[in-house]
Amino acid sequence: MNAQESLKRRARWRVPEIVFWLVAFGALFAPAGKHLLLNEIAILALFALSLDLILGYAGIISLGHAAFFGAGAYAAGIFCKLATPDPTAGLVVAIVAAGALGLATSLLVLRGSDLTRLMVTLAVALVLHEVANALPEWTGGADGLQGMTVGPLLGTFDFDLYGRTAYAYSLAILFVLFLLARRVVRSPFGLSLTAIRRNPLRAAALGVPVHRRLIAAYTLAAAYAGAAGALLAQTTGYVSLDVLEFQRSADVLLTLIIGGVGWLYGGIAGAIAFKILQDVLSSSSPQFWMFWMGIFLVVLALVGRERLAGGVRGLFARMARQ
Amino acid sequence: MSVPVSALETQGLAKRFGGLVATNDVSFRLEKGARHALIGPNGAGKTTFINLLTGVLSPSAGRVLLGGEDITRLKPEARVRRGLVRTFQINQLFADLTPLETLALAVGERLGEGTVWHRPVGGNALAREVDEVAARFGLADVLDMRTDTLPYGKQRLLEIAVAFAWAPRVLLLDEPAAGVPAAERQDILDAIAALPADVAVLLIEHDMGLVFDFAQRISVLVEGALLTEGTPAEIAADRRVKAVYLGEAAHG
Ligand SMILES: Nc1ncnc2c1ncn2[C@@H]1O[C@H](COP(=O)(O)OP(=O)(O)O)[C@@H](O)[C@H]1O
Ligand SMILES: [Mg+2]
Numbered sequence: 001m002n003a004q005e006s007l008k009r010r011a012r013w014r015v016p017e018i019v020f021w022l023v024a025f026g027a028l029f030a031p032a033g034k035h036l037l038l039n040e041i042a043i044l045a046l047f048a049l050s051l052d053l054i055l056g057y058a059g060i061i062s063l064g065h066a067a068f069f070g071a072g073a074y075a076a077g078i079f080c081k082l083a084t085p086d087p088t089a090g091l092v093v094a095i096v097a098a099g100a101l102g103l104a105t106s107l108l109v110l111r112g113s114d115l116t117r118l119m120v121t122l123a124v125a126l127v128l129h130e131v132a133n134a135l136p137e138w139t140g141g142a143d144g145l146q147g148m149t150v151g152p153l154l155g156t157f158d159f160d161l162y163g164r165t166a167y168a169y170s171l172a173i174l175f176v177l178f179l180l181a182r183r184v185v186r187s188p189f190g191l192s193l194t195a196i197r198r199n200p201l202r203a204a205a206l207g208v209p210v211h212r213r214l215i216a217a218y219t220l221a222a223a224y225a226g227a228a229g230a231l232l233a234q235t236t237g238y239v240s241l242d243v244l245e246f247q248r249s250a251d252v253l254l255t256l257i258i259g260g261v262g263w264l265y266g267g268i269a270g271a272i273a274f275k276i277l278q279d280v281l282s283s284s285s286p287q288f289w290m291f292w293m294g295i296f297l298v299v300l301a302l303v304g305r306e307r308l309a310g311g312v313r314g315l316f317a318r319m320a321r322q
Numbered sequence: 323m324s325v326p327v328s329a330l331e332t333q334g335l336a337k338r339f340g341g342l343v344a345t346n347d348v349s350f351r352l353e354k355g356a357r358h359a360l361i362g363p364n365g366a367g368k369t370t371f372i373n374l375l376t377g378v379l380s381p382s383a384g385r386v387l388l389g390g391e392d393i394t395r396l397k398p399e400a401r402v403r404r405g406l407v408r409t410f411q412i413n414q415l416f417a418d419l420t421p422l423e424t425l426a427l428a429v430g431e432r433l434g435e436g437t438v439w440h441r442p443v444g445g446n447a448l449a450r451e452v453d454e455v456a457a458r459f460g461l462a463d464v465l466d467m468r469t470d471t472l473p474y475g476k477q478r479l480l481e482i483a484v485a486f487a488w489a490p491r492v493l494l495l496d497e498p499a500a501g502v503p504a505a506e507r508q509d510i511l512d513a514i515a516a517l518p519a520d521v522a523v524l525l526i527e528h529d530m531g532l533v534f535d536f537a538q539r540i541s542v543l544v545e546g547a548l549l550t551e552g553t554p555a556e557i558a559a560d561r562r563v564k565a566v567y568l569g570e571a572a573h574g
Binding site: 002003004006007008010011183184186187188189190191192194195198199201202203204205206207208209210213216 | 430444453
């Protein structure tokens, strides 16, 4: 096999991927009831996808990724109130705003160990949280941003109470941005990120301008997180300070770790598992769902995702045989 | 009388790690198209010297010139872009990437495609070059294997191949055959012998025997400083060189 053929194979779509997206879009036509949850899943999946771009591809670990999610949410919310209620325009504004914030703060994460990066990203999110808290005339402060009336999608589809339009909107944006991310990670630029994550020194010795590539990746990921924040703001019609809270940064990191880092579908798989676990556990034991979540994570860490997935597959195979 | 411009040159290059002088006032010339070896016992400062040449470390004093141009302050990747490429003594390949991906990365960067984000890695020019480099270094059959599953000799060949993929003017090989089983060693020596004549090659070696077939000139580094330089015959006859190596043999 020559290089040309092998490289082509690298970019090919695989059957499970296609099946997954068909199911995701098919869920639009499911009977009303679960679309609000599906919308939350799609938003968390996009947020985790954004984290995967920097952690799974560029190798930058972050404990403050909510900074960009929150920036996008507030940008979309404020734009909706001050400029136009059109959601698509608001989404674009949020993407640009979060991307700009990513570009500005990327300089802080270029150098240093994982530990310094954890501290710096955490600090940026904390600062932003305080800024949002200190500017109630813009953000509504601790009361949240009230009075956002989001217009119909594409001027036609109203956001309904059951969340069907919301899910359609979030899923469409997730899909489009996923396609873009898939393209990016398989591109020459994506390959250089992959190399940087493995060994920045070695990548530089192969002529890769490490800092510039990291700046680009961080900015892109921030823009993605901003899009996720905007989707949350627009589909719930509300923004509160918790979009910037530490809990959100920690949740998205957990989500990605549950789903697996560095293969793009990890964010989606993690979001499905995280939200469904949250839904099931918090309805059966509302006070203790975090406790069970913690147990689940410990098991995941001890047993390992591959073995857990293998065990589940084996279980299904046994059940199918019986 | 004007001295012709050398491929790579250092002037008074020095590096201190705290109290330790790892590179001591080294003034060195690598001529265009040279086959030059830099030898010295373990700990002589050979790898440190390479790190100074390639910009991984910045010198405490002195200058580095590439084709007559001062590159002392340039970042590593900028030096690579100007044709100064190295291999690593300790394996630093991307373990879970394939040789194909590793070579495509280097060729892609050289073709200026590293910022291309909207289409997959590939294209005719890139694929052709990857195939050529792979064929030259005997890697065509293993392009799709994970790098860390390759025999060590193949990994060392990939190490040279990926540097070669940059079409360097100056190639620095840091102990390319170190740790390679005897059976696979000859492949590496052959690959080095077959490098194009217009590439200036500096071979860094600890093993003196290995360099005599290859080198037209040999420099000897001891405790960070250049002890002497000459033809292989001159170096072989040099008492001080013998003393250094005999001393090492006696110690270790
Ligand atoms: N980053 C560093 N910090 C401190 N000392 C170093 C560093 N790198 C190398 N040295 C020291 O410099 C000397 C030369 O090392 P090195 O260049 O690796 O030698 P060689 O490659 O000839 O075996 C050794 O004494 C080594 O311990
Ligand atoms: Mg060495």
